[in-house]
Amino acid sequence: xxxxxxxxxxxxxxxxxxxxxxxxxxxxxxxxxxxxxxxxxxxxxxxxxxxxxxxxxxxxxxxxxxxxxxxxxxxxxxxxxxxxxxxxxxxxxxxxxxxxxxxxxxxxxxxxxxxxxxxxxxxxxxxxxxxxxxxxxxxxxxxxxxxxxxxxxxxxxxxxxxxxxxxxxxxxxxxxxxxxxxxxxxxxxxxxxxxxxxxxxxxxxxxxxxxxxxxxxxxxxxxxxxxxxxxxxxxxxxxxxxxxxxxx
Amino acid sequence: xxxxxxxxxxxxxxxxxxxxxxxxxxxxxxxxxxxxxxxxxxxxxxxxxxxxxxxxxxxxxxxxxxxxxxxxxxxxxxxxxxxxxxxxxxxxxxxxxxxxxxxxxxxxxxxxxxxxxxxxxxxxxxxxxxxxxxxxxxxxxxxxxxxxxxxxxxxxxxxxxxxxxxxxxxxxxxxxxxxxxxxxxxxxxxxxxxxxxxxxxxxxxxxxxxxxxxxxx
Numbered sequence: 400x401x402x403x404x405x406x407x408x409x410x411x412x413x414x415x416x417x418x419x420x421x422x423x424x425x426x427x428x429x430x431x432x433x434x435x436x437x438x439x440x441x442x443x444x445x446x447x448x449x450x451x452x453x454x455x456x457x458x459x460x461x462x463x464x465x466x467x468x469x470x471x472x473x474x475x476x477x478x479x480x481x482x483x484x485x486x487x488x489x490x491x492x493x494x495x496x497x498x499x500x501x502x503x504x505x506x507x508x509x510x511x512x513x514x515x516x517x518x519x520x521x522x523x524x525x526x527x528x529x530x531x532x533x534x535x536x537x538x539x540x541x542x543x544x545x546x547x548x549x550x551x552x553x554x555x556x557x558x559x560x561x562x563x564x565x566x567x568x569x570x571x572x573x574x575x576x577x578x579x580x581x582x583x584x585x586x587x588x589x590x591x592x593x594x595x596x597x598x599x600x601x602x603x604x605x606x607x608x609x610x611x612x613x614x615x616x617x618x619x620x621x622x623x624x625x626x627x628x629x630x631x632x633x634x635x636x637x638x639x640x641x642x643x644x645x646x647x
Numbered sequence: 648x649x650x651x652x653x654x655x656x657x658x659x660x661x662x663x664x665x666x667x668x669x670x671x672x673x674x675x676x677x678x679x680x681x682x683x684x685x686x687x688x689x690x691x692x693x694x695x696x697x698x699x700x701x702x703x704x705x706x707x708x709x710x711x712x713x714x715x716x717x718x719x720x721x722x723x724x725x726x727x728x729x730x731x732x733x734x735x736x737x738x739x740x741x742x743x744x745x746x747x748x749x750x751x752x753x754x755x756x757x758x759x760x761x762x763x764x765x766x767x768x769x770x771x772x773x774x775x776x777x778x779x780x781x782x783x784x785x786x787x788x789x790x791x792x793x794x795x796x797x798x799x800x801x802x803x804x805x806x807x808x809x810x811x812x813x814x815x816x817x818x819x820x821x822x823x824x825x826x827x828x829x830x831x832x833x834x835x836x837x838x839x840x841x842x843x844x845x846x847x848x849x850x851x852x853x854x855x856x857x858x859x860x861x862x863x864x
Contacts, residue, residue, distance in 0.1 A: 470860050527810035530803060537797040547793055550857045551807075554789060557853045558811055561846060565814035568842065569821060 410609050417602040424596035432592040441505040446593055448498040450600035451491050452521060456559060458488030458604060459528060463556020466549035478545035481552050483611045485531055487604060492525045520566040524559055531555070662709045663747045666702040670752040673698045674759050685762035692823035695756055699749065699776075700812050703783050704805045706744045710737055710791035734788060734858040738851075741791075742784035749776050763829045771836060772826055778840055779819040782847040786811050789854040792861045818842045 428446045462485035469477035499518055500510050513519060534551055538544040677694045678684070686694060753776070757765040765772070790808045797803045822839035 470857070523810050523813050527807070530806045530810075533799065534794070534797055534803050534807065537799045537803065539798075540796075543796060546860050547796060550789075550793060550861055553857050554786075554793075554811075554850070554853055557849055558814075561849060562814050565817045565842065565846075568838070569817045 410606070410613060413602070413609060414606045417599065417606045420595065420602055421599035424592065424599040427592035427595055432589045433586065441502060444498050444502045446596045447600075448495060448502055449593070450597040451498065452495045452517070453597065454600050454604050455488040455491035455495060456521075456524070457601075458484050458491065459524065459559055460556050462488065463552045466552035466556070469545060469549045470553075475541075475545055478549060479612060479615060480608075482535070482548060483608055483615070485528060485552060487607055487611070489525070489528055489531070491604065492521075492528070495521060496525065516563075516567040516569070520563045523562055523566070524555075527555055527558065661712070662706050663744045665709075666705050666744060666748045667751045669705055670698045670702045670748060671755055671759075673701060674752075674756060678760060683760075686760050687762040688828040689820075689824050691761055691827040692820045694760065695753070695823065695827075696816050696820045698752065698756070699745075699779075700783075700809065700816060702748055702752070703741075703745060703787060703812070704808055706741055706748075707787040707791045707808055708801065708804050710741055710788060711795045715795060730859045730862050731855050733862065734792070734854060737791065738784045738788035738854075741787050742780050745780040745783055746777070749780070761827065763827060772823060775819055775822045775836075775840065775843075778843045778847065779815055782815045782843060782850060783812065785847060785850045785854055786815075789850070789858065792858065814846055815843060818846070 424446070428443055432443075432446075434440065434442070462481045465477050465481035465484060469475075469481060499521075503512055503515075503518070504510050511518075531548070531551060535544060535548045538547050674694070677698070681690065681694075683690075753772070754765070787808060790804060790811065794800050794803045794807065818839040822836050822843075825836075
């Protein structure tokens, strides 16, 4: 049995880069970017909220693309990648909704506002993706599970942009936006801090994604090893002695 | 395939009458829920569309019921039919159920709840309903197939299909709103119909592209 390589290669380097970028980003946010004139210190939450939202939406769409790849190649590894991407995006999504609510409460006085199209569309997308796991795990056959999950991921991935268009058409925006479509309106210093935190959060997503894939892969290999040990009678080494596999 | 579904539906009268009855019940619920005898404008269009959506969920839930109970899906798969044809037949069946539902439910809505009457909405409202039904059927048939294998099917279907219907609800309710208002202002019927058309096209294409993978074994 040729030991499949773990996905752990480069993980350590990636996590170090992630930590450095995030720390630099937060240092920039607190010591370099100017305080917002009307919102004060609460505006700093923007540097967490918006990157999280952008990254998790990209994660949802990336999950859909990986699902296409899975259906084309029939490779279960792509299904695993798609699953982990969507799963992490949901976790990030919870953080987005919480930080968004906090920000809305402080700057507009309400926990929730319906006339902010991005917020509303995000909630709908989030609600849809919350069904991904219940659907996935209510199908027992593993092959079918991965196919059905992929179909869901593709349909939902196509839904994300449509939904954003619909909500944006329906709502005239009344609030000044920190980040408009062109990315203008933001003073240079804020801009720099924002891009660094965005990069940091994207790297964080990549690191967590890789980490979870590694651990899933490792536990799968462990299960396979254990089964091959259990099948051999006691006192006898299994015919294919598994070689030790290095991590990282 | 479609003919078979319609024949079953005519014999057992399972889906469409249930959807109609359900929508009438929802109108009654709305009457007491919003405590009004007559509604118009945005509220009326919202009540109408939410009711249609909820009734559609009922239809989606039942869409693969006969195959599931009779274990007939394997038989369909053995038959030399294109998988896409299976999907299109299911979507067409759902589309027809929705049309039947609306033929009864919309006049009933006008009698029970609507203030201004349907006269001002006549050429446009059926058009909006038909265009939106295509999207409802396209997404509904896909979700019905997706959830057919799931254990908690009854829970998964509404949770999946309702968020997917939100863009459709936005467009359809916006397009209908001025039609149910006594003195309507300017309305962007073309914009909302265009958007609904885009939604229909995208989801029909996506569903046709991925449906093969759902039914293969």
